[in-house]
Amino acid sequence: MSLAHLPPAPLIALRNAHLFAPEDRGVAHLLLGGGRVLWIGARWNDLPADFGVETLDLEGRRLIPGLIDGHVHVTGGGGEAGFRTRVPALPLSRYTGAGITTVIGLLGTDDVARSPRELLATIHALREKGLSAFGYSGGYHLPPATLTGSLRGDLVFLEPLIGVGELAISDHRSSQPTLDELLRVASDAHVAGLMTGKAGVVHLHLGDGERGLELVRQALDQSELPARVFQPTHVNRRRALFGEALALARRGVPMDVTAFPVEEGEDAWSAADAFLRWREAGAPMDRLTVSSDAGGCLPCFDADGRVCGMDVGAPGALLETLAELLARGVPLPEALPVFTSNVARALRLAGKGRVAVGGDADLLCLDEAGGVHHLIARGRVHWRGARPVLAGTFETAGAPA
Known part of the structure; x- marks a missing residue:
């Protein structure tokens, strides 16, 4: 660095x-x-x-341990409702003031105006400022946005890049990948991880679609790829989706919940609720992580797919979730791993967590x-x-x- x-x-x-x-x-x-x-x-x-x-x-x-935020739009996210809705990049103290010492940067919906070059440059800038920063190659869509011309090349030759993501599935904004396409991406990530000792994972954005985690189930059933290669996020955005996540975690798939705001009566679980329900269900606690979606746009859409409102993910959501867990009776040693050691293990970040x-x-x-x-x-x-x-x-x- x-x-x-x-x-x-x-x-x-x-x-x-x-x-x-x-x-x-x-x-x-x-x-x-x-x-x-x-x-x-x-x-x-x-x-x-x-x-x-x-x-x-x-x-x-x-x-x-310093918190590890595994899902951060370090260049800023957004753009779903026009260029004016592009979220600016967050300054250093927004991360450190939220207790975060390591970030994993990624591109989201906008992997056109937001480029892999910009992502990598921002990761290097955060490192020069004293933060630990890594990133994912690609974005929501296929074919993926890369720097070397291939996902495998990005992961092998660009040290900060540790996996692929956030590739969108079950979302109207995704490129609607097929099972074969997902398996090719996951294979590239896995093989690059073997070659370099990196995580070699596919960080999967889950939308509101009814298909949920079906593609991941099919990937496990129809390929030899290790379950750890698939790392879905936002799995608390629908309660039924969270139920699918519990079942797949028992098959070895790590799951990431997002610390986004949840309104009363909304068909979603807050990150704290998700933690407690995960624990109550007896799911493997070492396969659960929490991230903030910091810098990312949190839009809502009407029936025609148009943006009807939006918020922005905040780094402070991690500490807020930790405080809520403690207030609800979770001992600190039990609450901490989902923000620290579990993330480091899933992403093979040596010396972290x-x-x-x-x-x-x-x-x-x-x-x-x-x-x-x-x-x-x-x-x-x-x-x-x-x-x-x-x-x-x-x-x-x-x-x-």
């Missing part, structure tokens, strides 16, 4: 943290350096002053209300004492997120 615009990651001592790694480790002290966690222990001995260690006393506050010696120094210290007190990404302090200290190129460091 390019760090051309940032100084080397310093030595940082985190004292008196109540560490959730995500399991509860009790009160601990940590030493960070070079962007990594160097040491975790129960007793602290002061280091020589010549070491130049910056010390942050967390005073017993909760310290958790856990607080461990040798792992990446991506850490979030929560304040008493569950907001961001300190945020450390790749070993650098981005937020200190609930205030931003690192900002994007075109935003002011002291501005609120």
